[in-house]
Amino acid sequence: MIRIPSSEITPEHVYLSRREFLKQMGIVTAGSLLLSACGAKPTASPQADAGEAATGLADELGDPATSYEAITNYNNYYEFSTDKESVAPLSKDFQTSPWTVEVGGLVNNPKTYDIDDLRQNFDQEERIYRLRCVEAWSMVIPWTGFPLAKLLKEVDPKPEAKYVRFETLYDPEQMPGQNAGWYVWPYAEGLRLDEAMNDLAILATGLYGKDLMPQNGAPLRLAVPWKYGFKSIKAIVKIDLVEERPVSLWMAAAPREYGFYSNVNPEVDHPRWSQATERRIGELGRRPTLMFNGYEEEVAYLYEGMDPFADVPANS
Amino acid sequence: MPVFKFTRFQIAVHIGSLIPLSLLLWDYFADNLTVNPIQDITFRTGKAALVLLVLSLACTPLNTVFGFKPALKVRRALGLYAFLYVCLHFLTFVGLDYGFDLGLIYEAIFEKRYALVGFAAFLILLSLAITSTQGWMKRLGKNWKRLHRLVYLAGLLAVVHYVWLVKSDIREPLTYGAVVGLLLVARIPVFKKGVMKFRGGLIKRLEAEKRIA
Numbered sequence: 001m002i003r004i005p006s007s008e009i010t011p012e013h014v015y016l017s018r019r020e021f022l023k024q025m026g027i028v029t030a031g032s033l034l035l036s037a038c039g040a041k042p043t044a045s046p047q048a049d050a051g052e053a054a055t056g057l058a059d060e061l062g063d064p065a066t067s068y069e070a071i072t073n074y075n076n077y078y079e080f081s082t083d084k085e086s087v088a089p090l091s092k093d094f095q096t097s098p099w100t101v102e103v104g105g106l107v108n109n110p111k112t113y114d115i116d117d118l119r120q121n122f123d124q125e126e127r128i129y130r131l132r133c134v135e136a137w138s139m140v141i142p143w144t145g146f147p148l149a150k151l152l153k154e155v156d157p158k159p160e161a162k163y164v165r166f167e168t169l170y171d172p173e174q175m176p177g178q179n180a181g182w183y184v185w186p187y188a189e190g191l192r193l194d195e196a197m198n199d200l201a202i203l204a205t206g207l208y209g210k211d212l213m214p215q216n217g218a219p220l221r222l223a224v225p226w227k228y229g230f231k232s233i234k235a236i237v238k239i240d241l242v243e244e245r246p247v248s249l250w251m252a253a254a255p256r257e258y259g260f261y262s263n264v265n266p267e268v269d270h271p272r273w274s275q276a277t278e279r280r281i282g283e284l285g286r287r288p289t290l291m292f293n294g295y296e297e298e299v300a301y302l303y304e305g306m307d308p309f310a311d312v313p314a315n316s
Numbered sequence: 317m318p319v320f321k322f323t324r325f326q327i328a329v330h331i332g333s334l335i336p337l338s339l340l341l342w343d344y345f346a347d348n349l350t351v352n353p354i355q356d357i358t359f360r361t362g363k364a365a366l367v368l369l370v371l372s373l374a375c376t377p378l379n380t381v382f383g384f385k386p387a388l389k390v391r392r393a394l395g396l397y398a399f400l401y402v403c404l405h406f407l408t409f410v411g412l413d414y415g416f417d418l419g420l421i422y423e424a425i426f427e428k429r430y431a432l433v434g435f436a437a438f439l440i441l442l443s444l445a446i447t448s449t450q451g452w453m454k455r456l457g458k459n460w461k462r463l464h465r466l467v468y469l470a471g472l473l474a475v476v477h478y479v480w481l482v483k484s485d486i487r488e489p490l491t492y493g494a495v496v497g498l499l500l501v502a503r504i505p506v507f508k509k510g511v512m513k514f515r516g517g518l519i520k521r522l523e524a525e526k527r528i529a
């Protein structure tokens with residue numbers, strides 16, 4: 001696979017602030033809706049613009065970080081709601097303290113960590129990652145967290161451990177979405193052990209330098225940027241080293257559509273929609289999706305000699 | 317000078333049909349279209365189109381089953397409003413979303429079944445909208461009715477389009493599907509005759525009771 005330079009993958013028209021984007025859209029909508037007397041468009045409030053001003057943060061391809069407002073108000077988190085904008089209000093009282101994470105299974109040193117220990121005992125780093133949702137939208141998110149590998153080394157996986165299984169809190173009183181019988185709760189996800197040991201895989205505790213908000217998976221979530229967003233499980237309470245490949249919630253819910261690997265690949269479409277392009281939140285139009293979400297150099301070795309997209313009919 | 321006379325019901329239908337568009341414009345100017353505005357506009361125009369299409373399909377059964385005649389007077393308006401939202405929905409898709417990139421649009425429409433059925437529904441509604449005038453009714457004669465029966469197909473395609481779009485919980489689109497199915501059943505001649513007979517009997521009986529009283 002040829003690595004495309006960032007100058008080629010980013011069409012020039014996409015560098016627009018949200019406000020400008022809405023203005024530009026106004027020309028199109030006003031034209032298409034045949035509006036004549038809608039009055040003057042109110043000018044942007046200076047506060048709003050300051051809030052959306054560039055933070056100077058960008059990913060390694062030079063694309064700016066998505067606004068904090070967008071990251072914290074547009075969330076796929078079915079434990080609270082299937083409506084992305086309802087997650088933030090519904091999760092605002094979610095209890096993230098006290099919180100413990102049980103790390104066990106096929107390990108020599110099983111241990112239950114307090115969330116504060118995880119924050120203090122592991123150096124917190126900033127990682128600016130692209131997040132590509134399987135629904136074909138994407139963001140750039142400045143996470144704070146630490147490599148999953150560091151935690152795994154501490155518990156010392158046994159030789160027979162092949163996979164890592166993650167589990168979200170199960171608490172239907174706090175997470176009303178878990179009453180929906182549609183899915184097998186609690187949310188579960190998995191990685192192959194060598195994927196989990198890759199330096200890109202982190203456990204995130206914050207974003208934009210602040211503690212994670214409940215809607216983003218507080219207090220602890222996974223971030224595996226070369227895979228579709230649903231692999232990055234939120235509100236983790238349990239991490240198990242296992243021998244058998246774990247079955248994730250999405251694999252159980254729709255086995256024909258969601259596979260175990262779920263690596264981002266513009267050439268393998270979701271059975272029902274294209275994955276060739278994506279809509280970057282805050283931009284107008286679409287941009288091409290990158291192989292492994294742009295992390296091919298870092299992760300391609302994991303899949304040498306195998307087809308990481310072939311374990312289910314499509315879109316794995 | 318022609319005087320346009322609208323009943324209150326008709327005015328309500330026109331206002332109601334324009335509410336989704338008004339809300340959309342309001343939210344646009346209030347900068348309230350979520351952080352993924354294109355998706356929001358696409359969903360909202362699509363939903364409005366589907367609801368209005370179902371309502372226009374409901375007009376005839378409302379008359380045959382419940383004897384609600386005013387429904388017949390708003391059937392065309394509802395259908396055309398549905399088409400208006402379908403146009404906005406389609407324009408959002410090809411213009412705002414895909415920037416009129418014909419290659420991408422071609423790929424999206426013809427390689428993805430959800431888009432293909434949506435496009436088919438659009439073509440059907442386009443032909444129905446064009447032939448919705450009195451002139452075309454006269455020109456097509458008996459064929460007009462046949463042609464316009466395709467609206468049920470458009471409704472079913474729209475529901476399928478919706479079902480194929482959602483990630484997993486298809487209860488809502490299936491609800492629309494059930495409604496369209498019911499409305500379709502209400503048009504089956506046997507069923508329709510049965511209902512009309514029953515209603516006729518009922519009216520006669522009520523009138524007889526009135527006379528006795």
